[in-house]
Amino acid sequence: MLNLAPALAPFVLGQPNMGVSSHRDLHAWKMARELADRIAILADRGAFRKDAALEDQILRASRSIPANIAEGFGRYGAADFARFLRIARGSALETQEYLHEARVRAMIAAPDADELDTLCRRTIGSIVPLIRSLGK
Secondary structure: OOOOHHHHHHHEOOOOOOOOOOHHHEHHHHHHHHHHHHHHHHHHOOOOOOOHHHHHHHHHHHHHHHHHHHHHHHOOOHHHHHHHHHHHHHHHHHHHHHHHHHHHOOOOOHHHHHHHHHHHHHHHHHHHHHHHHHOO
């Protein structure tokens, strides 16, 4: 079994050089989980009621981000984990696109859209170096 702890240590929020025992220790997963939760709350409040298809897509895309980080982490192999992180990155970009559409169509307020877009960008920004670290 491959030990990923050295490669992942810099990506553990607030715990540099600590062992990584769970995907929940990863900063990227924490940000992705927050993004998915915040989008789900908006959906629960009816933000996307004008377009059920968009609501379904944005919920699926945002949920896919932390789910793929978790699944990849569970594979225990660097190449497999990196592949799932790439999928998570794609889902984050997809989520960002749906957020843009929701904003343009006035389904969500500009301040909410801006905050979520920033969270998307930060999530992507935390996934990319993690992918790179696994390629070493």
